[in-house]
Amino acid sequence: MDVINWFLNTIDPVLISPYRWFENPMLGWWVGTFVLALWASLLGELTLAVAYRINRKHIAKNLEQTQYYHQRSLNAKAAGDESAYKGINRLANEAFGKSFFLFMAMGMASLWPAFFAAAWLNRRFADIVFTLPKWAGGLDLNFIAPFVVLYIFARVLFSKLKPYLPFLNQFARQHPKNNLQKDRANHS
Numbered sequence: 001m002d003v004i005n006w007f008l009n010t011i012d013p014v015l016i017s018p019y020r021w022f023e024n025p026m027l028g029w030w031v032g033t034f035v036l037a038l039w040a041s042l043l044g045e046l047t048l049a050v051a052y053r054i055n056r057k058h059i060a061k062n063l064e065q066t067q068y069y070h071q072r073s074l075n076a077k078a079a080g081d082e083s084a085y086k087g088i089n090r091l092a093n094e095a096f097g098k099s100f101f102l103f104m105a106m107g108m109a110s111l112w113p114a115f116f117a118a119a120w121l122n123r124r125f126a127d128i129v130f131t132l133p134k135w136a137g138g139l140d141l142n143f144i145a146p147f148v149v150l151y152i153f154a155r156v157l158f159s160k161l162k163p164y165l166p167f168l169n170q171f172a173r174q175h176p177k178n179n180l181q182k183d184r185a186n187h188s
Helices: 002-020 025-079 082-109 112-125 144-164 170-174 176-187
Strands: none
Touching (some): 025 082, 025 144, 112 144
């Protein structure tokens, strides 16, 4: 745990600076937290891009294998060979499962910066409470609820901007599924 505390202390001056851009503390908190969410999203996207770059051959192989077995199972079904269909379809499902869980793991790896951001927010702003209006239930919320909303907004923003950002658009350009869709569109 000392490593995490050391890391949070080391990056504290950088993370706190956007909170000090405005004299109004409430405006500073919202802008600073949004900038923190943007940074966490960017770092997560960079992590995802690196993970994809490292695993791209394996991903392409899994997707190719899935497509291969899927096509073979459809051929067996069309030929009326039910036992071959079931056996090949099982292999297709297995190949798909490998791809699916690899993508899930890579997606989860992109979330790690959000947890560090939440830990840093807890150190800095644990005592802050946001009270919802009576019509919204009048609940008291800590810093995490607004951060999660801002983080989701930042992730959506990055997903819209990703095709235009160098390095982050590598996944979209190189992903075999996207290339197959482009090929199909070109041949239609």
